[in-house]
Amino acid sequence: MTLSAHLQTLGALLAGGLMLLLGTPGLDFLGRGDLRTPKDRQALREEVGEPAATIGITLADLNRSLRLPLYDRVAWVQKPFRLSQNWSLYRDGPHRVRRLEIWVDGDLKHRSADPAYTWLNAQLRNRRVRPMVESTTMKKGSPNWRGLSRYIGERAQEDFPGCQRVELRAMEGPFPGKAMKLHHQIVMTAPTWTPEES
Amino acid sequence: MNTLLRPWSWLVERFMAPVDLRPLALLRILVPLCIFFDLLRVAQVGLTKVLFTPYAQGGLSQVQDEGLWLDQLVGAERAGPVAYFVTLLCMPLVSLGVAARPAMIMGALAYAQLGHLYPPGDRAIDRVLRMVLLVLVFSQSHKVWTFHTWRRGEPDDVTGPGWPAGLIRWALCLIYMSAGISKLMQQPRWLAIDGVPVLYRIVTDPLAAHLDPVAWADTRWPFYVGGIGTIIMEVGGFMVLTRWRPWFGIFGVGMHVGIFGSMELGMFSLGMLSLYPLLFDRWFPAPKTQQGR
Numbered sequence: 287m288t289l290s291a292h293l294q295t296l297g298a299l300l301a302g303g304l305m306l307l308l309g310t311p312g313l314d315f316l317g318r319g320d321l322r323t324p325k326d327r328q329a330l331r332e333e334v335g336e337p338a339a340t341i342g343i344t345l346a347d348l349n350r351s352l353r354l355p356l357y358d359r360v361a362w363v364q365k366p367f368r369l370s371q372n373w374s375l376y377r378d379g380p381h382r383v384r385r386l387e388i389w390v391d392g393d394l395k396h397r398s399a400d401p402a403y404t405w406l407n408a409q410l411r412n413r414r415v416r417p418m419v420e421s422t423t424m425k426k427g428s429p430n431w432r433g434l435s436r437y438i439g440e441r442a443q444e445d446f447p448g449c450q451r452v453e454l455r456a457m458e459g460p461f462p463g464k465a466m467k468l469h470h471q472i473v474m475t476a477p478t479w480t481p482e483e484s
Numbered sequence: 485m486n487t488l489l490r491p492w493s494w495l496v497e498r499f500m501a502p503v504d505l506r507p508l509a510l511l512r513i514l515v516p517l518c519i520f521f522d523l524l525r526v527a528q529v530g531l532t533k534v535l536f537t538p539y540a541q542g543g544l545s546q547v548q549d550e551g552l553w554l555d556q557l558v559g560a561e562r563a564g565p566v567a568y569f570v571t572l573l574c575m576p577l578v579s580l581g582v583a584a585r586p587a588m589i590m591g592a593l594a595y596a597q598l599g600h601l602y603p604p605g606d607r608a609i610d611r612v613l614r615m616v617l618l619v620l621v622f623s624q625s626h627k628v629w630t631f632h633t634w635r636r637g638e639p640d641d642v643t644g645p646g647w648p649a650g651l652i653r654w655a656l657c658l659i660y661m662s663a664g665i666s667k668l669m670q671q672p673r674w675l676a677i678d679g680v681p682v683l684y685r686i687v688t689d690p691l692a693a694h695l696d697p698v699a700w701a702d703t704r705w706p707f708y709v710g711g712i713g714t715i716i717m718e719v720g721g722f723m724v725l726t727r728w729r730p731w732f733g734i735f736g737v738g739m740h741v742g743i744f745g746s747m748e749l750g751m752f753s754l755g756m757l758s759l760y761p762l763l764f765d766r767w768f769p770a771p772k773t774q775q776g777r
Contacts, residue, residue, distance in 0.1 A: 287493065287496050287497070287500070291496050291499075291500045291645075292496055294499065294500065294622070294645060294647060295495055295496045295499040295500065295647070297622070298499055298647040298648075298650070298651055299495075301619075301651055302651055302654050305651075305654065305655055305658055306658065309658050309659075309662055310658075310662075311658060311661035311662040311664075311665045311666075311721075312661075312662070312665040312666070312669065314662055314666070315662070315665070315666040315669055315670070365551045366551065366593065366596065367592050367593065367596045367614050367615075367618060368549070368551060368596040368599040368600060368606060368610075368611060368614065369596075369611055369614060369615050369618075370611055378667070378670045378671040378682060379682050379683070379684075379685030379686035379689060380685060380686075380689050380691075381685070383688075383689070383690060383697055384689075384690065384691055385690045385691070386691070398690040398691055399690035399691075399693070399694050399696070400690075408529040409529050409530070409531055411748050412525070412526065412529055412531060412750065413522075413605070413607065413748070413749055413750025413751065413752070414526065414531070414535055414602065414604075414605030414750070415531065415535070415544070415605065416691070416692065416748065417604045417605065417607070418544060418545075418604050418605075419691065420691045420692065421604070423691060424691075429546060429547050430539075430544060430545055430546050430547065430604060432539070432546060433534075433539045433543065433544040433545055433546050434544060437534055437544055461680055461684075461685060461688075461697060461701070462688070462697040462698045462700075462701035463690070463697045463698060464698060
């Protein structure tokens with residue numbers, strides 16, 4: 287066996303171990319403060335009973351005292367290639383129905399997943415923009431609402447020349463979404479087109 | 485000493501055991517193609533500038549990641565276009581197997597810069613595909629089904645060390661198991677057969693999917709079955725490490741095709757499926773040259 291074979295094996299073992307440490311199934315989901323206080327632990331015991339509660343608490347303790355200190359030492363290796371092993375794949379669906387509506391001068395032009403109002407669908411439903419639409423619709427004051435609003439405002443001025451007012455309405459309601467209410471809105475008006483959230 | 489070395493030697497032999505390189509070559513072809521067409525789609529819908537430019541320069545995202553360094557090198561306005569075109573150039577080279585290894589490293593690096601520049605749009609699938617590209621750098625996937633081997637008419641019964649394929653399967657196992665266990669820990673009702681199904685809420689969410697929540701509200705059984713199936717499949721991710729992985733692969737294809745048909749997650753499903761040749765490796769027909777012998 288050559289030196290290269292030994293090095294490759296060592297490298298593969300290290301890489302595999304690193305993947306396991308950085309993305310340990312079950313533990314990667316636990317936060318640093320999860321199940322830390324007696325109140326949290328008691329709540330878990332009442333919710334899931336024994337032995338599941340003891341197993342969960344032990345895992346949370348092990349995660350905090352063993353895995354996370356190691357994680358903090360090696361997580362930097364992921365940075366150059368942006369390789370975070372925290373997959374954030376779909377865990378639980380939304381508990382309420384939410385839709386973004388875009389109104390230009392009082393006319394509805396876009397509504398999430400509504401084939402009757404599809405203006406900017408190709409852009410706003412693109413997988414890279416969709417998370418921004420989602421966060422802007424779900425939460426008032428989300429990190430990127432200004433950028434998204436500015437883009438929609440600029441596109442409205444291009445596609446509907448002379449328009450005076452663009453409204454982004456975040457609608458929300460219980461499943462299945464027959465009764466939707468306004469959660470918050472962002473309004474832009476000519477001539478400044480400065481987005482204002484309310 | 486021998487007692488210590490024996491397990492290590494066994495391990496080295498196992499990791500270096502030669503395997504058919506065609507499944508890895510398929511990954512080398514398909515993974516960059518997913519990234520390439522996904523980026524072309526961004527250009528097709530006119531999003532290149534707003535996505536890959538910081539907010540201050542007219543872009544969408546007010547938040548950039550600390551890993552961004554290209555803007556220091558070429559300026560904030562040029563960082564996005566440079567990273568975009570380098571990625572776009574490298575990906576077909578990887579697929580063709582032309583300067584494949586340097587192109588994998590350069591491409592993954594430039595693609596990561598796009599992610600640092602626009603973090604909201606850099607999703608789990610982007611990170612998975614970059615990781616796979618980096619593992620492929622150490623594989624021999626560029627020795628079969630390349631532009632050069634096609635032009636020279638070289639045989640495709642080439643073998644190479646099996647560990648890169650094993651490492652990618654290991655990653656797939658961790659990804660699926662992590663997703664499945666997290667789902668169950670957060671929401672045990674994934675396994676419930678009463679109440680509003682979790683899967684229904686996901687695949688009818690107007691912000692991420694296109695099934696109508698009202699129209700599907702009274703149809704529950706497909707979602708119960710789909711939800712339980714999803715958990716069984718994901719928690720059973722360890723199956724990719726066994727010889728039954730092609731059967732796991734069939735379920736995986738079903739799940740990803742379902743996601744592709746009901747949700748709007750762009751290349752997510754296609755990107756995951758581009759890794760599946762490694763699950764079907766045992767069912768690959770014999771290479772042409774061996775068949776002829």
